[in-house]
Amino acid sequence: MAKGSQRTMARRGTYASQAVKEYWQYVWDREDAYELADAENPTYVLGMFPYTSGTLHMGHVRNYAITDAYARYRRMCGDDVLHPMGWDAFGLPAENAAYERYTDPESWTEACIAQMREDMADMGFGYDWSREITTCRPDYYRWNQWFFREFHEAGLVEYKAAEVNWCPDCETVLADAQVQEPDPGTGDGDGIGEAPAADTDAGPDTDAGVDADVGPDAHDHAGVCWRCETPVGRRELDQWFFTITDYAEELLAGLDDLDGWPDSVREIQRNWIGRREGARVTFEVEGHGDVDVFTTRLDTICGATYLAVSPGHDLAAALAAKDESVARYVDAARASAHGGMSGVETDATAVNPVTGEELPVYVAAYVLEDVGTGAVMGVPAHNERDHSFAMEQDLPLRQVVEPVDGSADGLPGEPYTDAGMLVDSGDYDGLASSAARERLLSDLAAAEPDVTYRLRDWLISRQRYWGTPIPVVHCEECGPVLVPEADLPVELPEFVQTTGNPLEDIDSFVETECPECGRPAERETDTMDTFVDSSWYFLRYLSPDLDTAPFDQEVAGEWLPVDVYVGGEEHAVLHLLYIRFFTRALADLGLVDVQEPVERLVNQGTVLYDGTKMSKSKGNVVNPHEYGAETTRLFVLSAAHPERDFEWTARAVSSSYDLQQTLHGLVESFVERAGVREEREPHDEYVAREIDRTIAAATADYERFRFHQAVTEIRQLAALLGQYRDYDTPHEAVYRRGLGTLTRLVAPLTPYLGEEMWNLLRGEGLVAHADWPTPERDVADYDVERRLVRTLREDVRDIFDVANIENADEIEITVAPDWMYRAHEVARSADEGDALVGQILEDDAVPAGEDAQAYAEELLERRQELERMLDADAEYGLLDRAAWLLSDEFDAAVTVRRADGDDGAEKARPGKPAVHIR
RNA sequence: GCGAGGGUAGCCAAGCCGGGAAACGGCGGCGGACUCAAGAUCCGCUCCCGUAGGGGUCCAAGGGUUCAAAUCCCUUCCCUCGCACCA
Known part of the structure; x- marks a missing residue:
């Protein structure tokens, strides 16, 4: 078939993911495609849940694209996969938004959640939504209160005076992040003036509260309030603490065994604990x-x-x-x-x-x-x-x-x-x-x-409304008294607009009676740091609806720890230290039986634009939907190693778009093919083996989170299949397998495209549930094989170029005589002291004569640098299968033959066949 | 100052753990195929020299180990990040 016509045919359709998204979302939903019911020991893949800031930004997309791709990959490998999502929904920004918009934090937060859930669905993230959790709901935060009681009983809670940042105008404590440098004039756009959470990356947020009071930097600021620019003072307040310092030694020692964590995070935690x-x-x-x-x-x-x-x-x-x-x-x-x-x-x-x-x-x-x-x-x-x-x-x-x-x-x-x-x-x-x-x-x-230790106790008190009420009643007689378990949760009252802490202004909340003596008493009006919420949320996913305990202990025993946890490195000391502290504390309470919550931690890098991190305050944000959700997702996965930063460029994005079109076009043209071929030829075999090699390489890439490398493999296989299709009518089974492989390899990265291709190929069920492809042949030598073919093609191109050959009728490839391979092997396995030449010449497989003598001497000279080679049969077979590539490229007949004595194959060596162009 | 991570061809970026190909891939550029043309798509080239697969130089700089180093070790320079009035 003429080369051109099929190529134009392939251009027929254009894959428009917008059009297919809704359909597949519907199908996934109908089939509960990502729900996990019962499982022995599922692979737990978790992304740091987002603060409910309103819309999904690029940092979220990168974070969750990584977990989604990995979760999908593991699922296709046959694992049960737990891949849940939820909302870090308490925090100061919601309160501020409520002030600014004359609404209340709850409505605002719920609206944000609805939007973000939709954004996530659009990106094709496959979550088990039946396990969705929201930290601002009483059925979640009641367990914060429950833990507070448990910790109190265990001696992990203290009530003591602490010195904090205090804004006299706003009448509240401020987080360190909310204390600005006094001179905004020279601002270099580092987010000053923004709500701290407005442009943060995915993950438990660092918004509300005096977070830094767990560390020393609270002492460093002589700044002004971020909101009203009033100079920030110091104030001593009675505050609640979790005594994380009791675990300082353990938390430090435990780092040594966290092999699955990046060294950088472990080092940062060591610094922070500061023994x-x-x-x-x-x-x-x-x-x-x-x-x-x-x-x-x-x-x-x-x-x-x-x-x-x-x-x-x-x-x-x-x-x-x-x-x-x-x-x-x-x-x-x-x-x-x-x-x-x-x-x-x-x-x-x-x-x-x-x-x-x-x-x-x-x-x-x-x-x-x-x-x-x-x-x-x-x-x-x-x-x-x-x-x-x-x-x-x-x-x-x-x-x-x-x-x-x-x-x-x-x-x-x-x-x-x-x-x-x-x-x-x-x-x-x-x-x-x-x-x-x-x-x-x-x-x-x-x-x-x-x-x-440098580590300080964890100050959890916040003079804010939008958080978990601390379950304590202050009685003049009895002092601070814990609210009894039966009276939990202490629910947040309805929001009122006020300065300072709204809870203080709500009499119906404040006025109560002492649980111990029954006299009139006042409720604690501080709420908890939102980091408390995120310290155990990974446990709540195990049994999100359980109303008798925060989590099902039996399930926890089987499913923990989290196998892979992905999020930004900015949480290295706060969230990631708290989550370890909680786990150890719960272990000591007998509630879990792991000491560490997370087996393997991946910190995704940031997405840059014009060399700086994308952020609202810099005005360099690219909306994840701007270029199409699936294209964006493919691009963020293919642009770089997950832990590295990378630059967003429209051109690079468009190459991700092109790849989707190419893949879809390949499948589409196959489905509409004119004819098929049944008999199998050597070049089919070449493609079949290249499919195997690609599977092996891409699988290794997925295992190591090298999605960008997997994309490279996919690109290369797609290019090969395109060339194969255009070279000759493809062999039905080989080509179908190639396309099916491509489909499954790309499906975790681009799930809509994956389903679409799978459907066109009439794959069984959903590709989301399909089996991960496996090589049909031994691919142990695939690197050697690829190198041989590549070197040969380069050599032939070199010859054409250097010898200035315009047209050739025939390219003759002659592999070295068998005995040379034998001699090579003898030389490679010989010991340093052996008399190499003699040993080679004595070998039965090596014929006597000048050629053998000369080659033996050549080997002697290079004996140290001899590399692993294919044997004679393997090399011949491989070249025979690969010959079509040369034929296609140079439009010449290609013959591959074995040396048979006096045939001008003098230059042929194992791994380097002789080439003659006529 | 202490600690961590980086510096790869015009640009982005892989490879470094487990040493062995002028070094994957993408973008840009050049040439070609297809086209009235453009776009898209496809093929090749893109460090230097070379009329048969050769030679030279190369992965921040310098040194070392090795038959062999972008990869291992040491020194220096530069960049990024974390910690720092911590006793």
Whole structure:
């Protein structure tokens, strides 16, 4: 058949996914295609559920395209797959939206959910919607309250005063993310002025609350309120905490075994937990009892020239009570987040437990209340901050450590902070730092080994409406009392527009009676951090309708942990630490029997536009539907490795569109084919084997989440099948199998197209439930085989080009004589010391003669670099099957033959046949 | 400062874990087929030299290990991100 005519035929139809989406959505729905009923141990594939911000953005699409492709792949492999979706529906932005639009958070959130669910359906994501969960509904958040009770009972809940960011105008605490830099004029468009959640990536949101209070950066801000630009102050409030620090050691140690997690996340968590080994040293302060300090440099204790406590320290309060100037300083320092190297000397003195010296006691802002013990021994010679403070306050330096190698130590201008050898330390002189630390610990009654963590307890109180009410009643007599389990859930009252916390204004909510003594009492009006909601949602999916427990323990025992969890890396320390904490806490409560919630974690990269992350505030957002949902989905999967960032370009997107058209066109033209061929020829065999090779390669790519590589395989097979179709009337079974393979390989990436192609091919049932293709032949050598064919084609092209051949009648391919393969094999398997040439020439398969002698010597020369080869038969067979590619390309007859002695095949070698063009 | 991850042809980007092809694929560019033409589609080329498959140089820079390195090791430079008044 002439080449052109079929090619034009192939262009007949155009695949328009818009038109077919509704149909397949209907069918999937009708068949409950993605529901999981009962299963022994399904593969649990989870994407971080989205904050309900209103519409699906590109970050979501990338996130969920990855889980969907993988879930579909596993399902086709025969696994039971749990692939649920839900809504992280509580949070500050809904409240703000309610203010701005004169509505209420619930209506707003429900509208967002409806929109996003529709967006997801449109993208073809196959979720088990029967397991949908929504965190703002009482049937979900009641279990937050239940957990609060359980944790309380287990001693994991504390109620204590905490210092937080406070906006006096809005009358609420602010999340760190809600505190702006004071100077917006030079803003480089990093999202300032946006609701924090408005353009975040998929996943549990970082919106409401003082999240950063689990860490240290709350101390860093001297900013203004993001909403009203009022300078943010500090305020001390009674707050509820989960004592995640009880698990600091476990959470840290557990990281070592999380092999399925990216190193980066594990490292970030290690940093965040920040374990420090050191010593707790007691200094006696005359008239005030003892003051403990924590130090990692006990070896420098003799260099202490002062003692400093934080403005929040008990000693500071005691001293302030007697001393006006101390009181003034403490007040000023506590009101401001930035104290610099300010401080105030007090009239107290502390005794150095080693030297017995009396040290002046300071109150200093640089000493943080919640770090270590809130007090430090000041060693200006060997600590950066102490040095700065001493310079500022004109305190003396005393060097007690010297560099061992006698190099310059930088003192007194700079502190010497490295380890070294002790001097001016009495009995400890001459010891190395580490040895001195050990000795001091054993000698000193006042010093004990101690460990501190950077990790803080998890402050879960939020002075917001749109969250889970903390199930506590405050009674004047009984103090804070837990709401009894039988009275749960404590439901949110109807929303009212107000400044500050709406719950405080709703008397019917606040006024209640004490569960213990029955007297009038007030409800807690704080709600929980939304990260509480997302800390256990993966458990709720297991039994979303259960109303007697948060989740079915038996099911959890079988189905956990989550096999694959996909989401953005921005949650490395918050959500991903909390979810681990919860799991461990629940394990200790006997509710689950895994220690870690997630086996394998994938952090998807971001989608860039003009080199920066797509975000509303930068105005560089591409709507996922702008280019067609399925094209977008295929593009985000094929553009790059899932963990890497990539650039959105319209051109690259259009090549994803083209690929869909190509695939659809191939199937369509097959269905409309004029004739078929039954007898099988060598080139059919080539295609058949290439199909196998593609299956093997693409399957490996899917296993490793290399969807972009799988797409490359699909492209290549599609190109080959197109060439095959145009070369000659295709063999019915081979071609059909090729198209069926292509269909199934692409179906997880483009589910609508997959169904459409499958349907055209009259595949059985849905492609979503079809069996993943398997190779029919051994494909262990596929890389060697592909390389041989590729090299040959390149060589032939080279010859045409270099020899300037316009037209050829015949291309003759001659494979090397059998004995050469044998000789090659002998050479490859020979040991280093063997007499190679002799060994080859003695081999029965190698004929005597000059040729053999020459080849043996050649092998000897290259013996180290010999590569694995096909054997003679395999090579001949492969080339015979591949000959059509040359014939098609050069429009010449191609013969493949084996060398038979005196035939001009001198150049042929194993892996490199002789080529003659006539 | 500490820690993590990167730097691959005009551009994007794979390969690096398990060393062996001037290095997948896409975009752009060039040439060709099909066409009145354009678009779409298809084929080839796209580091340098070469009239029979050859040679040279190459994966940030430099050094090392190895028969063999983009891949392993060391040093340097650059970029991105995380942590940092943490005692």
